[in-house]
Amino acid sequence: MTVHHLPSTPATVRWGELPVAGDRPVLEVDPGDVVVVDTVSHEGILEDQGRDPVAFFTARGIEAAAVLPDAVEIARSVPHDPAVHGPHVVTGPVLVRGARPGDVLSVTVEELVLRADHGVVSNRHGRGALPAEYPAGGAEVFSVLARVETDPATGARRGSMPIGPDTGARVRFPLKPFLGLVGVGTPGPQRLHSVPPGMHGGNLDVSVLGVGSTLHLPVQVDGALFHTGDPHYSQGDGEVALTAFEAPLRARLRLDLLPADAVRVRDALWGETPDLLVPLGIDLDLDEALRKAVRTAIALLVDLGMDPAHALAYLSAAGDFAVSQVVDRVSGVHGLIRKADLVELPGVRGR
Incomplete structure (x- = not known):
């Protein structure tokens, strides 16, 4: 390296x-x-x-x-x-x-x-x-x-x-x-x-x-x-x-x-953090961006061993979907799936 x-x-x-x-x-x-x-x-x-x-x-x-x-x-x-x-x-x-x-x-x-x-x-x-x-x-x-x-209290940045334009007050x-x-x-x-x-x-x-x-x-x-x-x-x-x-x-x-x-999940945009899977959806239409993010989320869970219908049910119960941005001509939605929820999936146990 x-x-x-x-x-x-x-x-x-x-x-x-x-x-x-x-x-x-x-x-x-x-x-x-x-x-x-x-x-x-x-x-x-x-x-x-x-x-x-x-x-x-x-x-x-x-x-x-x-x-x-x-x-x-x-x-x-x-x-x-x-x-x-x-x-x-x-x-x-x-x-x-x-x-x-x-x-x-x-x-x-x-x-x-x-x-x-x-x-x-x-x-x-x-x-x-x-x-x-x-x-x-x-x-x-x-x-x-x-x-x-x-x-000043914590030392954190x-x-x-x-x-406003004429005040010393600030939001932090x-x-x-x-x-x-x-x-x-x-x-x-x-x-x-x-x-x-x-x-x-x-x-x-x-x-x-x-x-x-x-x-x-x-x-x-x-x-x-x-x-x-x-x-x-x-x-x-x-x-x-x-x-x-x-x-x-x-x-x-x-x-x-x-x-x-x-490559196991194709034609998909996604990311991850140490704690989360982050499926992405982008489209001119915000509703369709959400649908794309959900489809990618299902594909990621199916790859790890879930049944598609059960994956959708799990996402409805425990997955979060947020609007990434609505200002870049093409809107974005990202999902947040906790990896800790998935430890019993076959594809997780096998890695």
């Missing part, structure tokens, strides 16, 4: 587009290798925020020295047209040697380190869960600076933001870092917009997939062409404003490869 460092620079990122077959990889690794990625958030560098992160953040009380140089350089020099491209800074692609269509790339998050003590939550005109109602007053974009604080909440965008390359010929997720993964925005989690992605092109971005310090399920606490992370990721002949 080799550990690789992958910075986000104009040479290693695309802004708003996802990799396709034929794209030159910025890094080549073997299955089982670890990649440490310095991700960059798009919030604070976008055109409707001035495309000048130093000016944007210093106007909100952040010292210029605290603005990441890689964000400044990407804003200055990487091509981006908001009318055509998505907002996300996408780092990669990373070629995984030996990966072929039909295999599964398993991306395990070993560590997430905060690269800043601040970030941004934004709502934009025509976007979010309430596109006709917010931002109020005809504004095109409303951005709130969020901070990382230390709880937490997020905070003001409750737990930090739960994760990567919103984790994916594999697609056949093309055109690069996909970075916003809608799909079977390639991409902008899934599933907040439970933090440190210790693994996302299993069906490989679509030779080399897999792994990529990542959209770092978060926290996100509520639904992500109703449009973005959540968006801020840069250093992510330590292990890339494992499951060959096609060993």
Whole structure:
């Protein structure tokens, strides 16, 4: 196992587009290798925020020295047209040697380190869960600076933001870092917009997939062409404003490869944590996204030895299904199935 460092620079990122077959990889690794990625958030560098992160953040009380140089350089020099491209800074692609269509790339998050003590939550005109109602007053974009604080009672870090424009009072909440965008390359010929997720993964925005989690992605092109971005310090399920606490992370990721002949649950998106199975469903229609998540949940339980009808009954009695996000054109639902419930299943006992 080799550990690789992958910075986000104009040479290693695309802004708003996802990799396709034929794209030159910025890094080549073997299955089982670890990649440490310095991700960059798009919030604070976008055109409707001035495309000048130093000016944007210093106007909100952040010292210029605290603005990441890689964000400044990407804003200055990487091509981006908001009318055509998505907002996300996408780092990669990373070629995984030996990966072929039909295999599964398993991306395990070993560590997430905060690269800043601040970030941004934004709502934009025509976007979010309430596109006709917010931002109020005809504004095109409303951005709130969020901070990382230390709880004086416990010493734990937490997020905070003001409750209004002219008050010192703040709301405070737990930090739960994760990567919103984790994916594999697609056949093309055109690069996909970075916003809608799909079977390639991409902008899934599933907040439970933090440190210790693994996302299993069906490989679509030779080399897999792994990529990542959209770092978060926290996100509520639904992500109703449009973005959540968006801020840069250093992510330590292990890339494992499951060959096609060993894949047991096919054509499915799912993840897991040490305690949970996390089936995923995505669709333009939120109801259909739920149905897809339930079907994937049943498939995972059947693979472990449950009868399908009994699996559905168990999910109704004890499984949870949450709205991942409703703001990425394609809506997402994720299920939460406790592994501790499944210890007597034949497929669990046999592992």
